[in-house]
Amino acid sequence: MNDIHEITVDAVLENIPAVTDWVNDLLEQADCPMKAQLQLDVAIDELFSNIARYAYAPQTGKATLRLALLQQPAGVALTFIDQGKPYDPLAKVDPDVTLSAEERAIGGLGIFLVKKTMDDMTYARQEDSNVLTITKLF
């Protein structure tokens, strides 16, 4: 039986610390290793900031985070849900990480970083919602 928690907040950058704290509290109760927790915190920053900046622009809207603690194997699945414009971050081409500092454009690394540090990442457009799930095994 999975243990599921959910929170819905305004999709604004100012709410990143609050949702990060909410997730961290649940992860600590689940004995999540520190490294996995820090990687999840980075993922929250990347994914929630994308929703806050782009999903409803120029209006604002809500974002829901759903956290499911997984058993066998132990881990966590974190789902980001918004009712903004359809947007599949997995459709983006990965940035070239072999370029030198001078050749690099500023930006484009966030989703790539999440892909590399999580065990799984899936996207679905469900009715009027973007549903993006990241899974991290402990």
Place this chain on the structure above:
Amino acid sequence: MNIQKIKQDSQLTLALEGRLDTVTAPALEACLNENIAGITALTFDLTGLEYISSAGLRVLLSAQKRMAPQGPMTVKHVNETIQEIFDVTGFSDFLHIE
């Protein structure tokens, strides 16, 4: 995030503590904008930094580009999580990490 500035002549060390992310990166960017002129050696001390997201990477990249004609930029005391972020994004290839 806390930023502690240590300036000796034209050498600047910025000791960062907490999280360098979307919410805090603008403060570091502003600090660099105010202080980077005339600096010949820039050091980031990450002893107290928990993690860095792409917003923080952007600020480091921008600092690296600005320091290129001025002098060396060094990143010190990088924890395992941050080192892995530097590795997967290729930042390890151009950052001088001590």
